[in-house]
Amino acid sequence: MTTTIIWTIVAITVLGVLLAVVLYLVATKFKVEEDPRIDEVEKVMPGANCGGCGFAGCRAFAQSCVEAGNLDNNFCPVGGNDVMKKVAAVLGLEVKEKAPMIAVVRCNGTCANRPRTNDYDGVRSCKVKAALYSGDTGCLHGCLGCGDCVAACQFGAISMDPATGLPVVDEEKCTACGACVRACPKRIIELRNKGPKNRRVFVSCVNMEKGAAARKACSAACIGCGKCAKACPFDAITVEHNVAYIDFNKCRLCRKCVAECPTGAIHDVNFPTPAPKPEPKEAPKPAAPAAEVKSTTDKKEE
């Protein structure tokens, strides 16, 4: 009995040692040489592996930073300047500060603003819907409302507002990784400067149809009239393909355009509530109140 136990122990021990030696040999033979700084950089990364930087994941980004030898072309949108400073410290490199960005939904085609012309009955996917037809409203360019952006967001920063049928970006959670921008088949979502005190002005429409057609499809559409461009003292607004665009690098947030827009397509967010003004010059339609669009603190003037 005892001998059996002893033999078992001996046999197992010998086997264990043998295998350990084999493992050691294999490990040394197939060892992969890697720059230890990649690990260090990876440690300071957010670790979301969202792909917002353009690389497959945080490690790939770290590798690229180490190999490139500078940080000019690499930026982690999720971690922002803080993380980039840490990365720069690890590698002993310089980093340029970037203004924080945020995803902005450029469509205000709420259920009230944009009457439905048919009912979509396929799978709930904007990509499928966009490939099939122009959408269930008269607007060719607007939000399809199936929430591909919501599904793409890894940070839970986008949700669909059931009242408007439009996505809403949570300013706190959005990291500007750009996943939603890539997911949107209508290219409605844009990454814009977050702005001082989160204040921004943007055109909430991408409809490229002529004014009358755009207006017919949606009462909150940009009709490309160009009044905003004339009003802008900083040349920040251009009207191309019947739709205005505000260059956020030139915009100084004076909000002159907001007052000019006849359809209320230009939105300003996070500005303090203005002193009571006279009623809007032109009420769009009785059924189209200034809908909450962008965020909880969103305000809109006509």
Next chain:
Amino acid sequence: MNRLLVSPSPHIHTRTSTRSLMLDVVIALLPSVIVSILYYGWSAVEILASSVVFCVLLEYLITKYLLKRPCTVGDLSAVVTGIILALNLPPAAPWWVAMIGAVVAIGVAKMTFGGLGQNVFNPAITGRVFLLISFPAIMTTWDGAKGFIGGIDAVSGPTPLGIVKEGLMQGQTIDQIFAANDFSYFQMLFVNIGGSAGEISALAVIAGFIYMLARKVIRPYITLSILVTVAVFSGIFWLIDPSQYTDPLFNLLTGGVLLGSVFMATDYVTSPMSDKGGIIFGVGIGVITMLIRYFGAYPEGMSFAILIMNSTVPLINKFCKQKKYGRA
């Protein structure tokens, strides 16, 4: 004018739904249910009712309170599991055995994996095997038929397979055992002499099989490959030594071979997708069943065989693809 619907093609859909498929399986199980009720009487009714009720109730409770998902009881798959589980139990078993079986079948084998379609192992068999290992005494005692059809004496004792196994261990030959116990194939075909509720009538199971084939619920390949394998395998051994090995017909008609091959091995979720894969799956079940019957400790091997082959299904699905057009 009302707004028209718009969707990608196709614009029409077959009438077949998960519920209609499951309903067809329930209908196919009815002959076996009726025979077992006629033969075993109220005890069969009790075990059937408690098994079905617990299975359905458990799925309802789990989807509603644990997973907080839409209730899936309406697809009738829990009813099918309940009936199959009951047909695998001795009718004399107390109701709480059925309850434990239902907990294992629905709670462990099915809902843990995410409900219908996600489970790796057939829920009813998992439940049955759990009971077989946990309560061997209850699960192998066939205590008395107090059925509605008169003239059958109360039989107590093991199944034919159990009797044979017992006899062989005592050194008897097959012929002696058969003579001593008065086995008759005719009886096995209609109403067997001992066995779980679903094992007792081969004919009832075959009727269900034909119904499911006619309704295109299942394809015949899995069932037939199991039966052929069992017959061939036992045939070879029987020809070598008829005194130690039972003959093919006996093996086909006894135990859960028919019930298992028709209702349990053909479960959509836990069987391969392709016909080719189905045949491999069936042959595997047949061989393992016969290995257990001839050489294993248990007199019956169908349940274990199906469970073992269930685990190979993902692999079979990966390697057995159907023929693609233009890719010879």
Next chain:
Amino acid sequence: MKKTFSIGGVHPDDKKISAGCAIEVLPTPKKVYISMAQHLGGPAKATVAAGDKVKTGQVIGEPTGFISAFVHSSVTGTVKSVGLRKDLAGIPVIHVEIDVEDDEWMDGIDTTDTIVREIPQDTKFILDRIRNNGVVGLGGATFPTNVKLCPPPDKKADILILNGAECEPYLTSDYRIMLEKSEQIVIGAALMKHVLGVERVVIGIEENKPEAIAKMKEAVASLAAGTAGYSGIEVMTLKKKYPQGGEKQLIDAVTHRQVKSMGLPIDVGVVVQNVATSLAVYEAVQKNKPLIDNTITVTGECFPKQSNLLVRVGTPLSYIVDWLGGIPETAAKAVSGGPMMGKAIANMDAATLKGTSSILFLTEEQTKRKPETNCIRCGKCAEACPMGLEPFLLNKLAKNRMYDELEENAVQDCIECGCCLYSCPANIPLLDIIRIAKGDVIRIIRSRTAPKK
């Protein structure tokens, strides 16, 4: 033993409820809108401007590129505008809007009913007429017919298959022309046979159309007896199974050859043309008549007036429907084409195209998608797929964006026939997802092979 394709297929209910309705000529509307993108390939370039007078059959659009086609005016009148107008999916396409006046055909078009049986010997003459009269494939893809009839020099066809399967439920336009214009179809087939230089022509018709089979057989026999150039044409009865009319399935059914993945029928020596295309070829070559009208089935259980109409290209769908009494209250969906592969109509003001084969109305009960439930791994989709694919697997791979695995599992071979979604008992929108994945994978394959060229 009747022939059919070897893999998969489904059997939806026939529902050919408009089969008994003879083809009627729809009165021309007051306005037509003729799309410049009625064919596969580059859209035509409009050659008229607002204010121009056009006659019926006059060229108003010229092809742009090799795979493109002429577009002709289907009416006589004044061009009101040339500009963007929404098609049936709501997508803006260049249309020519014409105010209709009294019908006056272009010179040189034979508008009589006499059947011209003599086959011209000059193949270039035949091809030019087909091209100049804007003939495109009317089986669904609207591929320019003259291009299809000129295979690359290294490939040689040995058989022409005429597709009279009409395997989609409800559709009866092909059936009606086979009954009413059988001789013209056979002449069209003989013309294409002559151009291709093939010995054998098979007209494949499904068994559920016995009258059409009899009519076509009769036409083939009488032409073969009377005139030269009609030998080697036969009518083949096919078993009823969807998608028999799919090009690849029809080739398999008739010849037992299978087109390789990403290949073309000509690779296995086959050219497939629809019977309606054959009729258009006859009219283009023998009567010099451009493709300006086509037969459209208007049907559906909820639609009160089943019809087969001869409609001028560019007629608004709403005009056709209103002429027949308007959209019924119970209709929940309007489909252009068959219920399996047709496109849902989002815009009833859209105009008909050369390839429009039907307007089908379905009720909510017939067409509304039911809520998706768990996949029960029954394998019915794989059983139904005529390409032998595994839709359940492709669906999962597509959701996880596993493009390499999708390509390995041949998502690019999908013909979008809809059998998988049709047969799924769990109502999983398989094809919706797979169709998108197929597009992505084909794009990946193209981008990989492009730089090598």
